[in-house]
Amino acid sequence: MDFSLSKEQKLIQQLASEFAEKYVEPVSNQIYEEKRIPEDLIKALAEYELLGIPFPEEYGGSGAGYLSYVLALEQIAKRSAGLGVTISASMLGAGAIMNFGNEGQKQKYLPPVCQGQHLASFAFTEPGTGSDPKQIESTARKEGNYFILNGTKRFISNGSYPGPLVVFARDTEINSISAFIVDKFCEGYSVSQPWNKICARGSNLVDIYLQDVKVPEENLLGERGQGFPILLTSIAFGKIGTSTCALADTLAAFEEALNYAKEKLHRGEPIAKFQAIQLKIADLAIKYELARWLCYRLGYLADTMKDWQQFAKEAALTKSCVGDNAVHAARIAMEIHGSYGLMEDYKISRIYNDAILGSQIEGVSDMQKLIVANNLLK
Template sequence: MDFALSDEQQALREEVARFAENEIEPVATEYDREEKYPHDVMDAAADMGLLAPHIPIEYGGVGYSTLETAILTEELFAADPGIGLCIASAGFGAEAIMAFGTDEQKEKYLPPLTSGESVMGAAISEPHAGSDVSSVSTRAEKDGDEWVINGNKMWITNGSVGDYFVVVCETDPDVEDRYTGFSQIIIESDRDGFSAEKITGKLGIRASDTAELVLDDVRVPEENLVGTRGMGFLQVMQFFDETRTAVAAQGVGIAKGAAQRALEYAQEREQFGRSISEFQAIQHKLADMYTRTEAARGLTYKSAWSVDADSDDVTTLASMAKEYASRVATAVADEAVQIHGGAGYVDDFDVGRFYRDAKITQIYEGTTEIQKNIIARELLGKGM
């Protein structure tokens, strides 16, 4: 068993860390405060090959493995979770096209993501259907050689800046099996009847774009169907194994960034005539923060490995990694604020932003409670 990164993977980590330090950290507070999408940083990320790097080389990507993508994500989020999410999610939903799309769909929709020409998203959640994907009510009906889509999607990453979305729709409402009545359909944002309303006032990840989508008789050609009709729910479940691993990597990055800042502050801050890092209470906090982060990293990397290896326990590991790393992120960010004291409660220091940003990792891509349900279900062998 080899826990060491390859020379190429270590070089990737260092390269992304330098990019994050130079391009993200100086502007992170500005983009968070103004809740604006970092187009300039996205352009720089495209030049570095950091957008949708998991896309195969033949479609313009770098072809990174899930593990390498996790390493990249960790470093971006250690610099700033908000801008990190913008970069990491530029190709959100591409996994469905890569796994189930036609050659024509891959050639049309994947290359623009890696070049920075386009941004995409995955539209699953609705105002009344979050963790319960099988309750999605957005309807797609065939009309000749077109799909006509009506419905609302909520909390959609890249919603008001995206150029196209993979949308989960109900296509066969009368089937007896509740899981085979859904399909995924690609919808371009310039279609008539498509509108997006940006959501502001979020607790964290404010640089990342989040929106509500309204689909009002949106028409797309039948060839926009992704994979087999009626298999959308099962496609999404496979998609979650990858995206939950990605969220785990986000959590590791947040914990890493918060812990590093807490360590630096503890060494600089003086109380009672000496550095607060000399106090045992602070030392114990730092020891616990770094230990938890390392444990979360190990579980996340194993989950990434299981995705790449198509392991039988990938679903269990992905949910374990997501649940644990997100919990570590919130706990470590909390302790980082505590170590900063009053200084951590204002935006002069990054830890307050990390504290706000961390919480979302326990919510999106399936809440903490859903992850525990999945883990227990897999352990008990109940299946779907």
């Protein structure tokens, strides 16, 4: 077993770290306050080739694999959870096209995402269903060479940005779920006001309304009626990003706590002198290492594993553990800060809110555990 990173992986990690320090850190407060990502930042990410890391070069990516994506996203999301979620959500939509699209779809939709002109979206959640996508009520009706889509999708990341939307709807003729690629802002596409989130501020989250949206037959993603397996596999790949954002929150909490413990004085000496603080710092180090190796492992498995059902189990296991772990880490870091942590002036207050996200999206932690158990018990 070799835990060392390749030269290329180290370079990408270093590049992302430098990028985040130079371009993300200076605007991280602005992202939080204004609740939007500056347009220039997405373009800069593309210039540094950080938006299509796992995708092959022929589609505008770097061909560097999912482990490299994890290494880069960790560095970026540590500085801004909002930006991290934006990238992760776009990778979820684009990843579905990469895994299930035909050649024409990949050629058309992936390069603009890698070049930062577009952000992809992925829509399964509806007002009536999140954890149980079999209950999807949006409909697709076949009419000649088109499908007509109707329905409301809830909590869709990047829904206000132009780009491809991978959307799931019940194909009424065959009474089964199919997946489609919709060009956002086509006729019949509209969005709500952005949701006012307590976490990952800056990432765009809206409801999407599809009203008689005419989707050409060639925009069917994968086979007709095969939407459910496409959904499950794509979400499994999406969990690489979601888990990495939780890893980044854990690292941010760890670093903030470490700095605070060294700087905050008690009777003239840093609070780090107290054993109770030292135990918490060690707990944070343990939590970071645990999350790090699970996420790196998931990236490695995405690059090497052939059985997608097994991969889905590993992704669920990772997200469940790393998502809950981030919440615990943020809590410990908060305790080290005492009352100061409750003040918005202190970064830990923001990290504390950001940390809850990983255990909630793309299926709550309990649902992840059910995926793991079902796989083990079948």
